[in-house]
Amino acid sequence: MQNLEAALKAARKYTYLPFSLHFFERVSSTNQTLWNLLNQGAISGTVVIATVQSAGRGQWGRQWISPVGGLYISVAISFDHKIEATDSYQLTFATAWGIASQLRQCGVDVGIKWPNDLVLNGRKLGGILTETKVNKGQITQAVIGVGINWTNPVPETGINLESWQASQDFRPITCLEMLTSKVLLGIESGMECLCQEGVKVLLSRYLDLLINMGDRVYVNNISGKVVGVTPQGNLRVDLETYNTKELITPEIYIEPGTISLGYHKSSV
Ligand code: BTN
Secondary structure, three states: OHHHHHHHHHHOOOOOOOOEEEEEEEEOOHHHHHHHHHHOOOOOOEEEEEEEEOOOEOHHHOEOOEOOOOEEEEEEEOOOOOOEHHHOHHHHHHHHHHHHHHHHHOOOOOEEEOOOEEEEOOEEEEEEEEEEEEEOOEEEEEEEEEEEOOOOOOOOOEOOHHHHHHOOOOOOOOOHHHHHHHHHHHHHHHHHHHHHHOHHHHHHHHHHOEOOOOOEEEEOOEEEEEEEEOOOOOEEEEEOEEEOOEEEOOEEEEOOOOOOOOOOOOOO
């Protein structure tokens, strides 16, 4: 804990989010523990970190298996300006871009798989789960949950950072505290980008790290190409279809969770 606080202090010239760190050995879900703290008056910047989660939550109601060795962290954010509930994916994109770029700056070649996966060497390194509290269509509070595979066992499509580092001739992330500080700095820089520079800038940075750009996908057996994402989090696909004999490429928008993209490229 002291190492982490020292690493954060050393890395930040000024603070955008006033992190206050809360450590637990075992919780059901760090997101849930953070919501409980927020209901008791905790403020934006509160962070919950756990060694183990007994009921870690993944996207779309899935379980996030959370044994010792993984990083399980949640950060509370509130906003000065209004963010529409329908724009909540922007928080996930900001987090994904921020963390991926922090890790890339250290030499870890992380990419993003739409919408919320961190990918290394063609496998899932981690994921992001954003939960929000909404009032009158506006987000009043958000909890950003991040799980990253550090030394924990992973399924076939996953990878942990230590095994990747073991296959390199350098080991840029030396301990879990260092990884945690990179993740927190990433979340902070992602939120700062979204709130100071705006969604247009954020999306172009997110797309720079998106491994799915240009991918061929099939929608109702029609071939198309991934060309980007919308500010609401949908995937933009240009279909390739024929109007009598002429090729036309109407753009369609695919909602997160309705199509599954592969973990094919090792880097962007
Ligand atoms: C995904 O499905 O890819 C998102 C996984 C997010 C897991 C993290 S672990 C810390 C935080 N607490 C949770 O219960 N889930 C998130």
